[in-house]
Amino acid sequence: MSSILDSVNQRTQMVGQNRLELLLFKLRGRQVYGINVFKVREVLQCPELTQIPQRHNVVRGVAHIRGHTISVMDLSLATGGPALENLDKCFVVIAEYNRGVQGFLVNSVERIVNMNWSDIHPPPRGSGNDHYLTAVTEIDNELIEIIDVERVLAEIAPTSDVVSEEVLAKSAGKEPEDKIVLIADDSAVARNQIKRTIEQLGMNVVTKKDGREALDYLLGLVSEGKVINDEILLLISDIEMPEMDGYTLTAEIRAHDQLKSLWVLLHTSLSGVFNQAMVKKVGANDFIPKFNPDELASAVQKRLEVEQD
Structure with missing residues (x-):
């Protein structure tokens, strides 16, 4: 012991x-x-x-x-x-x-x-x-x-998933109607928290239970001849997931010619012992710890600003 x-x-x-x-x-x-x-x-x-x-x-x-x-x-x-x-x-x-x-x-x-x-x-x-x-x-x-x-x-100790009016105002009228936000998280509670947060921004959401499901979904879009950035605004991925973790999912995306430009936000409860060097190594665009609805919404808005520049 x-x-x-x-x-x-x-x-x-x-x-x-x-x-x-x-x-x-x-x-x-x-x-x-x-x-x-x-x-x-x-x-x-x-x-x-x-x-x-x-x-x-x-x-x-x-x-x-x-x-x-x-x-x-x-x-x-x-x-x-x-x-x-x-x-x-x-x-x-x-x-x-x-x-x-x-x-x-x-x-x-x-x-x-x-x-x-x-x-x-x-x-x-x-x-x-x-x-x-x-x-x-x-x-x-x-x-x-x-x-x-x-x-x-x-x-x-329930956590609020309500985005503040101040944050919502920053992206009002800028929502991409033809793109979705892809969420990968093995916790049903976390998936629903993220989903409700993103929907308050007026965006459509697709959820997957782990990295393997998310990657298969992305590869399915590619096999249909679709351009990934025309379909997906960004991927919000947990790190700890069965079958395939968020690090490996990100690395697989970066290694694929048709997926490598996808914006990846790692969103994890591993806040205290998180390894920033690993985030950079696998090529994630951003990282925030769980769970603050304003921070998550702001991270999505950050991606939206890059999209519209």
Whole structure:
């Protein structure tokens, strides 16, 4: 266990092409879950928690860790299960999502595994809309479920997706009626947030669940003889996605003669440990962390200004 805890900070600095490392953990029972190590700051034995009034029932309390006060959320409760017991034997995964630091209470931490995104797959069809998964994979003949943390956070502390009137006014009357904004994100919550934001700008949207789906869609347009910049204003892509991550998607676009001029905006919750050098290496045009509707709308307007120059 100590080797896992000691190595997390070093591993969070790694960003590889279409690769990820998963921190595996359990909540209740035998099912193993995963979270991307790039999101993890550290893992520690659950400290003493301070109760706060009128807290969300999923928040078990707050902890004072390294000079910061961090909310600790019970991942079992957050995903529809019973509350975790014996907190003194549980662990807290300190992670950074969407510009904030949170603590996720888990029952046990298992190990870290290095994988390729091509081995990570969307949840099985027929699993419905009530699950809290963005992806699944198999390790040693065991199903690993990757939790949609963005959905968990959205339910506990909803984020507004309303674009301010000031920002909307900047592009009023400039909307390209004949072009779409392509969105690639494995989280249904994130896809809908982005979609609603872009639609407020008066633009049409097409959504895809991962990088592979987005690339296949773009290649389909090319195979129909269409000029990509006549069809697509820009691609807004998450980085962490099953099948193909946003880095690899961007690199594939830049390597294709008919796609390479497409404007790519990387939009990710990997804000705290994000590697700007990798963005430049794969050739993305822009990057913003999730999720601020005004910033996202402004990034789209930036592309629109270039389009109209």
